[in-house]
Amino acid sequence: MIGTTVKGSTRLIYAGLGAMVVFTGGYVVVYLARWEWQRALMAGELLLISLVVLLAVAGAHRLARLEQRLSRLIENAQGRPAPPGVQGPHLSAVPSPRDAERPYAAGEEAAGTPSFRWLEPESGSYKVFIPVLLGAGIVVSGLAALVERVATALGGSSRRAAAEPGAAFGQVRAPASLTLPPGGVLAGAPDLSPPPGPDRRRQLKVAAGSLAVLAVAALVIVEMAEHTQDRPDSPVNAAASTLVIEASTHGPTGAATVDPLATRLWEYCRGSTRPYLDKGGLAPLGDRQYAIVVRPALGEHALRRLRGCLEDAVIDHGSFRVVSVQPEPTDD
Known part of the structure; x- marks a missing residue:
């Protein structure tokens, strides 16, 4: 109920300020057309004031929304119950400022649970993690060296076998399934051509709208110039x-x-x-x-x-x- 009342009052304020801007701007034009300079200046001052107030109200409303949103995010991240309609999965994943100041896994250390148990000193246990890791690295390095030697031995005859499908690679004959397809490696792949250009109809609509706006603006400028410019008059058929x-x-x-x-x-x-x-x-x-x-x-x-x-x-x-x-x- 309170939120609905606030929204209604905000809309009423915006409507009042918008009406003030429209009416003061209209009176500026009217007074200029009548050559009533003092009234035009007063209407222009009121127009300027209404625009400043409108911008100030919009900025204050925007800042209030940002502050309220930030406070809700912080409250939800700290475990406090968030207001209705704000809680969600995107808020529960936001870290709190306190968590950012603590070191990694500080919550687990405070609870008595170590971050990496294999680093904790324990009596009666054997530290086999590092030796096993080193041994696995040596084995993998040896396998990589063996694969490199085999590839080097078979690489000499690969150039000769490139022109003859099914030719021998050293002592091994390449199977027919490894031959290139008729259309090349990318045979049957989806079309990789660039996407089509922008929609012509949309561009025409935008261009037509821009021309219409320019035509209306030109018409308004010409009409205001006709009413406010100082132009010579033709002779009047009267003595006075x-x-x-x-x-x-x-x-x-x-x-x-x-x-x-x-x-x-x-x-x-x-x-x-x-x-x-x-x-x-x-x-x-x-x-x-x-x-x-x-x-x-x-x-x-x-x-x-x-x-x-x-x-x-x-x-x-x-x-x-x-x-x-x-x-x-x-x-x-």
């Missing part, structure tokens, strides 16, 4: 552009009215477009709404930059929202 903005405040602003905040906002954001807006002005409309008239009319990219700056800036606890744009530029 009019943006209506609405102000909202949170807490004390330090000013009696929001008019100074709107003026500071206009002075701050008029340099966000390329080229800078040197012709235009701000006019109050009442009910915390202001009209910004810009000459010449703004194109798609210039309007996106100006709108992003107006909605992203926070001046003295005051924020602004673009209500309407006239004329609205169209994509050519």
